[in-house]
Amino acid sequence: MSLVFLIFLPLIAALFIPLLFKKLGRIHTGWFVLIVPVILFIYYLTLLPTTLEGGTLVSELSWIPSIDLAIVAYIDGLSLLFSLLISGIGALVVLYSIFYLDKKREQLHNFYVYLLMFMTAMLGVVQSDHLISLYLFWELTSISSFLLIGYWYTRDRSRFGALKSMMITVFGGLMMLGGFVLLSIMGNTYSIRELIAQAPELAGHDFFVWALVLILLGAFTKSAQFPFYIWLPDAMEAPTPVSAYLHSATMVKAGLYLVARFTPIFAVSGTWIWLVTGVGLFTLFWGSFFALKQKDLKGILAFSTVSQLGLIMSLLGASAMGFHVENAAETVFKYAGFAAIFHLVNHAVFKGSLFMIAGIVDHETGTRDIRKLGGLMSLMPVSFTIAMIGSFSMAGIPLFGGFLSKEMFLTAMLAITEFDLFSMDVWGLLFPVVAWIASVFTFIYSFYFVFHTFAGKHKPEELPKQAHEAPIGMLISPAILAVLVVAIFFVPNFVGKWIVNPAVAAIQPFLYDSPSDVHVHVAAWHGAITPELAMTIGIFLIGGLMFWTLRKWQRSYDAFPDKVSLNRLYDHFMYMSDGGANRFSAVYMTGFIRSYLVYMFGFFFLIVLSTLFLNEAFAFDLTDLAPIGFYEIVIALALVGGTITILAAKSRLTAIIALGAVGYSVALFFVIFRAPDLALTQLVIETISVALFLLAFYHLPKSSKKEERIGFKVGNGLIALGVGATMTLVALSAHSQKILPSISEYYKETVYSEAGGGNIVNVILVDYRGFDTLFEITVLGIAGIAIITMIKLRLTKKEGQHENK
Structure with a gap:
């Protein structure tokens, strides 16, 4: 089966949804949509043996061969991992949405078209081996996520969140495109595989650092890294199935995928390691710290997503350090790449379940305000159990998958202190310190989410609806994810062998020749008290104490008013831009065509003349021109005189007659140049035009002589002379520098035969x-x-x- 076809399968299915929406009757549209991700997930599962052996699959669809543009689908361990997440969690999200979205009240045909469009975009991003097609799919994710986030378009916040996410991610996408262009120039190819093969040679190129920074801008904006994270909390205005899909397995993971895919190219650079690791770690701290300020369940999860994305990003940066360390595969540096992929899987599983539980709480109580919630444990026991499993995994507590990857994260951060790139010990020490502090806040907000919602005192008087457990259909998807959270803890090496190792081999080809070379044994207990285990115990003790006293110190967040925030800075910038654009537009948008012609002609002759003169593009060779005869001079003078008369005429009648004289003069030129057909056409057109003008002006009201006189303006005169001179110079220069024979020769040779x-x-x-x-x-x-x-x-x-x- 063609890999390219599988990428577009969701989009093809989306074409039939509007037709089936009315035909399905009482059947929920989601049941038809569910078939697509299930088929994709099953097929991608069959490819696991191939990637486990280090094999790859390639499928190509030629698009525009003349410019080497094609859609190249490439499956290796990394792209297969993401494809499984996109299709697998996509199937669970569709199943969840069937019970979450009301068929009678929601425009389901729009929702599922957008969702399938987004699925195609994400599959295209993670499987593209062509830089330009990757960019096209990348921007399609921005467009489709804009539609999904703004699905409830009647709400102001939904429209605002959709626009905000699109503005920031599209900006990053354009920066990324610039980096792609520089990479293609450096390597003379659009293929990512070929660029990876040339990585050592590319490092010395002048464009290398520029390409690195531009590509990271695209990755940071999409994966909500500081300071670009501000779009993600506002994206919570989307329906919960969208939030669960975009922020657990797809949208925000695209930036992580980009960094992972290009790590083999840029790992040689210390700039890459500093930026990726540093920005990721700071984002981890920032998101975990401000998660406790939120009062909305999805707001807490949004900032937790920001922090977890920062954690994975820092690990991807640390994985590049293995390039600079001899025998890194035998040291602790091997843990960074493995931990990044392992935690990426864990995060997708537990965050998907938590988003769905937040939606269930909202659906069954009518609110997501954590101040109004509490005591739901006995009313919603299944939801509480799932929420506890997901939260404990996010907090890094044993018996849940997140504990294992969190331990490996701490191991990688400790290893940074021994990395020679950091010339000062204090800088290396900052990484594990910041990681530990951020992990403490991660522990607190995980408990904050689950226990402030389900434990404590029940407040039925503050709930819009009487709380009760969700229907079984809505619980199936989060329950499956919760089971996976626990299963990963007990069989981590099975997951590591089949899913993580092939992806790690793709990220760190400088360490491993194949997935079989990745020897990382995951265990909850290593037989001794290790430094990372000691850090974990400290996280539990300090985090537990701080959570116990949360109400006392949570008020300190009031010292960070909303008026002083990156969100407000963004809003102010947008308002200023809008106002400035309106004021600037008012200057030149006068409503008069003559003003617009002045702008267009003025810029035309300035840009063309300056460009041609600066590039010394003018060259005149008039030796092969025909001689100018007496009649031609007379007719040219008549034509110029008629034109000047039009401008200087004091009456409409005079101007119309002069205009006709100009047209007839052109017709005489055609006669002299032996073009009788053109001369006849010109004479007929001029005669009709003059007659129509006279008829039209006859019916116009009489105007004063002041209105009839057209005043001479120096600026307009200079522009007119400039345009005339430009066209004359361009025409003479083009005639003098003919590279190819004139097309008229072809006409002469073939018109008869x-x-x-x-x-x-x-x-x-x-x-x-x-x-x-x-x-x-x-x-x-x-x-x-x-x-x-x-x-x-x-x-x-x-x-x-x-x-x-």
């Missing part, structure tokens, strides 16, 4: 430009029909008014 005609002008119009002429006639016909219709409407209106009188 090929087209079977004797008149070259007629043959060009009818045969060589047949479709062009046909469309011109069509346009004229449409315009004529419109004019006749307008005249009839006006006559009908007048007749009606006459009858009423």
